[in-house]
Amino acid sequence: xxxxxxxxxxxxxxxxxxxxxxxxxxxxxxxxxxxxxxxxxxxxxxxxxxxxxxxxxxxxxxxxxxxxxxxxxxxxxxxxxxxxxxxxxxxxxxxxxxxxxxxxxxxxxxxxxxxxxxxxxxxxxxxxxxxxxxxxxxxxxxxxxxxxxxxxxxxxxxxxxxxxxxxxxxxxxxxxxxxxxxxxxxxxxxxxxxxxxxx
Numbered sequence: 001x002x003x004x005x006x007x008x009x010x011x012x013x014x015x016x017x018x019x020x021x022x023x024x025x026x027x028x029x030x031x032x033x034x035x036x037x038x039x040x041x042x043x044x045x046x047x048x049x050x051x052x053x054x055x056x057x058x059x060x061x062x063x064x065x066x067x068x069x070x071x072x073x074x075x076x077x078x079x080x081x082x083x084x085x086x087x088x089x090x091x092x093x094x095x096x097x098x099x100x101x102x103x104x105x106x107x108x109x110x111x112x113x114x115x116x117x118x119x120x121x122x123x124x125x126x127x128x129x130x131x132x133x134x135x136x137x138x139x140x141x142x143x144x145x146x147x148x149x150x151x152x153x154x155x156x157x158x159x160x161x162x163x164x165x166x167x168x169x170x171x172x173x174x175x176x177x178x179x180x181x182x183x184x185x186x187x188x189x190x191x192x193x194x195x196x197x198x199x
Contacts, residue, residue: 022059024049026069033070034111038118064125071116071129074109081105082140091147091194098144098163099186103179106168113165137163147194155193162189 028049032040042063046053060066081101087094106113119126138160142148148159161167163186171182 018059021049021051021055024051025056025059025066026073029066029070030073030112033115036111038111038115039122064123067119067123068125070112071126074112074133081108082137085140085144087144091145092191094144095187095190095194098141099183099190102163103168103183103186106165107179145190145194151194155196159190159193162186162193 025045028045029040032044032048037044040048042056043053045066046056049056060069081104085101086097089097116126116130120130141160141163142156145159148156151159167186168182171177171185172179177185
């Protein structure tokens with residue numbers, strides 16, 4: 001009986017160490033991406049985590065599995081900023097909430113989003129998740145602004161583009177506009193778009 005208890009304790013200790021190593025790998029991947037290394041190698045992840053590359057591949061036999069884990073981490077941010085929204089109020093109020101929430105979300109997942117774009121060409125998992133996330137954002141846009149349903153497909157595409165991560169990045173990163181300036185531009189453009197009486 002004593003031997004069995006000791007064996008259980010040993011197994012539990014190994015399991016906890018294994019879980020710590022696994023979490024260290026995930027954390028190292030995120031840290032690397034947040035530092036601007038959007039396509040870290042297994043060796044870079046191992047170095048960042050302070051473990052051997054064998055340990056990385058023991059937990060994630062291929063980098064694709066690690067990419068899948070990272071995309072899962074983005075889901076709470078998507079829910080908080082993009083899904084759980086108040087759908088009531090005037091068009092202006094809803095546009096304000098939509099833009100504020102989107103930019104807050106984009107800022108929170110900025111580096112993970114950049115990493116997603118960098119990895120699209122090499123990861124089937126990321127391509128699949130990216131397509132799904134774009135469809136989700138588009139459907140939420142129409143849910144938040146049902147007035148778009150009466151507009152043309154061209155207007156739909158413009159509204160979708162105005163609220164995208166790519167448009168925000170263009171304004172904030174490349175045109176070096178402040179967050180408030182980005183918000184004002186996106187809100188003003190959406191208000192003008194929906195105020196147009198022509199469908």
